[in-house]
Amino acid sequence: MDSAALWKLSYGLYVVGVKKQEGQFGGSVVDAVAQTAAGDRPVLVLSSMTNNLTNTLIKKEEQFMLSVLPANVDPFIVANFGFQSARDVDKWANVPYSLKNGLPVLDCTVAFIHCKVVESKELGTHTLFICEIIDAQNGENIAKPLVYADYQENMKDSAMEAFKQFKETDKPPAKKTEASKQSKETGKSPAEKKAQWRCSMCGYVYDGETPFEELPDDWACPLCGFGKDTFEKVE
Ligand SMILES: Cc1cc2nc3c(=O)[nH]c(=O)nc-3n(C[C@H](O)[C@H](O)[C@H](O)COP(=O)(O)O)c2cc1C
Incomplete structure (x- = not known):
């Protein structure tokens, strides 16, 4: 099987935010998300790797937030949430975010979706979480959502490079920290400036x-x- 063929399925890339303990959050990058019902009670499914902390936290909390990554996402965001575990690091301390419904949402998100787990199915290496969507709003970022195939083809190397630099300096990229400061001080997104x-x-x-x-x-x-x-x- 050529797994690269599966990158052609048109879906996006998301960051899960989930409560870890009081005032602390975990979460990770996920692509295996799909909306499976619309109407008054929309349903979404997330396939989550069982050995990830995110999986354990979702099982405990039975709810999580999805930030939909924009096409112009800083590759460091993918690296931060996808290449390391929240068992070892406070991922949310490295990125600009705010709380919505008590859960973290990335400042750069194009939309956020609050999900409540209503059922789950164990699939060996993964758990399939079947979720009711209890809130969904557009973010301030007007960019289009990132397409998973574009990440695989064009952004993966930059994400790896960003992670290497992060490990070497032990600091998240300065530019994005500065940008987040501006957005918090002025109440405007950097994009508006x-x-x-x-x-x-x-x-x-x-x-x-x-x-x-x-x-x-x-x-x-x-x-x-x-x-x-x-x-x-x-x-
Ligand atoms: C591009 C990309 C896509 C990913 N998609 C998924 C996914 O759909 N489901 C999943 O459970 N993990 C996925 N991961 C892996 C997790 O993000 C990764 O294992 C993370 O470090 C887990 O952190 P945690 O232990 O804090 O949960 C993906 C990672 C990347 C880089």
């Missing part, structure tokens, strides 16, 4: 230090590879 440019091909929103207009003519979208002229200013 300067003009944004969005790729009309894949939805990637440029968020670099260099003003978009000053990028070289041969600059290309880091997600889909299309040129600068496919970008539109977001008003």
